[in-house]
Amino acid sequence: MIRALDSFATRLATKAWLLALPVLALLGMPPARAESGWQQLNMTRGVTEISRKIYDLHMTIFWVCVAIAAVVFGAMIWSIVNYRRSKGAVADVTLVHNTKVEVIWTAVPVVILVAMAVPAARTLVEIEDTSRTELTIKVTGFQWGWQYDYLDDGVAFFSRLDRKSDAARELLSGIDPSTVEHYLLNVDNPLVVPVGTKVRLLITGADVIHSWWVPAFGVKKDAIPGFVNEAWFRVDTDKPGLYRGQCAELCGRDHGFMPIVVDVRSKADFDAWLKEQAAQQKQAAVPAAATG
Ligand SMILES: [Cu+2]
Numbered sequence: 001m002i003r004a005l006d007s008f009a010t011r012l013a014t015k016a017w018l019l020a021l022p023v024l025a026l027l028g029m030p031p032a033r034a035e036s037g038w039q040q041l042n043m044t045r046g047v048t049e050i051s052r053k054i055y056d057l058h059m060t061i062f063w064v065c066v067a068i069a070a071v072v073f074g075a076m077i078w079s080i081v082n083y084r085r086s087k088g089a090v091a092d093v094t095l096v097h098n099t100k101v102e103v104i105w106t107a108v109p110v111v112i113l114v115a116m117a118v119p120a121a122r123t124l125v126e127i128e129d130t131s132r133t134e135l136t137i138k139v140t141g142f143q144w145g146w147q148y149d150y151l152d153d154g155v156a157f158f159s160r161l162d163r164k165s166d167a168a169r170e171l172l173s174g175i176d177p178s179t180v181e182h183y184l185l186n187v188d189n190p191l192v193v194p195v196g197t198k199v200r201l202l203i204t205g206a207d208v209i210h211s212w213w214v215p216a217f218g219v220k221k222d223a224i225p226g227f228v229n230e231a232w233f234r235v236d237t238d239k240p241g242l243y244r245g246q247c248a249e250l251c252g253r254d255h256g257f258m259p260i261v262v263d264v265r266s267k268a269d270f271d272a273w274l275k276e277q278a279a280q281q282k283q284a285a286v287p288a289a290a291t292g
Contacts, residue, residue, distance in 0.1 A: 043055055043058055043215070044215050044216055046215065046216045046217060046218050047216050047217070047235050047236050047239040047243065047264075048216075048217050048218055048233045048234055048235055048236065049234065049236075050123075050126060050127055050217075050218045050233065050234075051215075051216060051217055051218030051233075052218075053123050053126065053218075054123060054127075054218045055218075057119055057120060057123050060116075060119065061116055061120075064112065064116060068112070127218075127231075128230075129232075130200050130230045130231075130232045132198060133198045133199065133200035133232060134197045134198050134199070135150075135152075135193070135194070135197055135198070135199045135200070136150075136151050136152065136199075136200045136201075136202065137149065137150055137151070137191070137193070137199060137200070137201055137202070138151055138201075138202045138203075138204070139191075139201050139202065139203045139204070139212050139223065140203075140204055140205065140206050140223065141203070141204070141205045141206065141209075141210030141211075141212065141223035141247065141251070141258075142205070142206035142207055142210075143207050143208065143251065143252055143253075143254065144160070144161070144251075144252075144253075144254035144255075144257055144258040145158055145159055145160035145161070145187075145258050146158070146159045146191075146212070146258065146260060147159070147206070148191050150274065150277075151202075153274055153277075153278050154278055154281065154282070155274060155277045155278050155281055156281070157189050157277075158189065159187045159188065159189045159190065159191060159260070159261070160187060160188055160189075160258070161184065161186070161187060161188075161257045161258065161259060162182075162186040162187055162188050163188065164180050164181075164186070165177075165180055165182075165183050165184050165185075165186055165257075166257070168180045168183065169184065169257065182244070184256065184257060184259060185244050185246070185259045185261075186259065186261060187259055187260070187261045190242070190261035190262060190263040191260070191261070191262045191263065192262075192263045192265060192270060192273055192274075193235070193262060193263070193264055193265070193270065194264070194265060194266065194267045194269075194270035194271075195235050195236065195237045195238075195239065195240050195264055195265070195266060195267065196234065196235070196236070196237035196267065197234060197235075197267065198232055198233075198234045199232060199233055199234065200230060200231075200232045201219070201221070201230065201231045201232065201233075202228050202229075202230060203221045203222070203223045203228070203229045203230070203231060204223055204224065204225065204226075204227060204228050204229070205222075205223040205224050205225040205227075206225065207225065208225070208251045208252060209222055209223065209224050209225070209249050209251060210222070210223040210247045210249050210251045210258070211223060211247060211248035211249035212231070212245070212247070212248075212260060213245045213246060213247070213248035213260070214233075214243055214244070214245035214260055214262055215245060216243045216244075216245075217233040217235070217243065217245075217262070218233070219231045219232075219233050220248055222249055223249075235264045239264070240264045240265055240266055241264055242261060242262070242263055242264075243261070243262045243264060244259065244260065244261055244262075245259070245260035245261075245262070246258070246259050246260060247259075247260070
């Protein structure tokens, strides 16, 4: 029985890497299949330079971790299989308080950590660099939605869960959520931004702490009452479209019902939209000012 277990353990140790191969192959798939299949388990590569840098950093660190795990577990399994008592192995006592070994196993992790910290710090500095922005939008999180203020243009609006999702989510609504398009991920008024423009967000909270998170932009920033946090993104010029996100800070009862939708348009489309919004809002303000 023991001999059978022995040979099973030996076979398992020599074949374990064969089992790991398909998983590793899937994780390292080319970016062309980024948003489908197994790749959905991974981060998105996104549509901004920063999001890709974050993704590349994540993959680099991931492979470093895989290599470390392979070396550590490989040595462990190999030792357990080959140097077990049933094979007549005797414990080695020379490794205890061996200065040379202790220096090596302290220095090697330090070198690895410093090597990982350099690219991580470089990307972090870029994420925080909000200089030379071309458009500033104030984002205010509230229970349960987002307010967007285009500070230089006098345009402001609320963005809430779209009516269809809102109706379907009601208890005993009788509406099948699977029939609602983008259920709980759609809003009435999306945030509209232009492509190829460095957009700075000033993020704050009106009541409790929320968090503005759009994975495709590599942006996730807390919206804290009394604080103004900064974030920025620049969407690739060839990637206009709708991008979705959610509140990422547990903020209360309807935390799961305050999605984010960003409508990224060409610069010309965006300018036209902004002008139209500014004109509409100015007109809407006139009667109020006249009667007030
Ligand atoms: Cu929230």
